[in-house]
Amino acid sequence: MSRGFVKEDDQEEIPIVPPRADLPDGVVNYVTRTGIDQLLSEKQELNSEKENLEIADENERRIVLNYINAKLQLLNNRIATAKIVDLNMHPQNEIRFGALITLKIGSQTKLQQYQIVGVDEADIAKGKISFISPIAILLLNKKVGEKAVLKLAKEDRVFEIIEIVY
Structure with a gap:
């Protein structure tokens, strides 16, 4: 359906997620053992927050879930590219x-x-x-x-x- 036929109130609010720390293109994402542990802990906290959401309003809940999912996507990318240095x-x-x-x-x-x-x-x-x-x-x-x-x-x-x- 064309967006022209959607009520303004029904439009999904796109969450603005602050970017992670800058890592220039082509630069390897080196991490210490402590660094990767912190990233994994942050992921666990976001997943826990997502699972334990107690928001009654469905629209507000969807917005919060979109925000958490966007943060998780950035975090998962950072974890996937991490290279632990011995x-x-x-x-x-x-x-x-x-x-x-x-x-x-x-x-x-x-x-x-x-x-x-x-x-x-x-x-x-x-x-x-x-x-x-x-x-x-x-x-x-x-x-x-x-x-x-x-x-x-x-x-x-x-x-x-x-x-x-x-």
């Missing part, structure tokens, strides 16, 4: 994906710790940076004692690698 296979003296790095930044006396993780696991507040972030790219393949320089508009920021742990 951290034990890395040279333990170089910064690679999954490394927990202790850094001295510039002239700061307080040391900072960051872990290089997958895009979905990244959370700067928890010290987890995405492997595609400029800082992670700058630090990759460096060793303890080496320095990496990030060129900023007003200054250069120097990162000295103090410790690498997997």
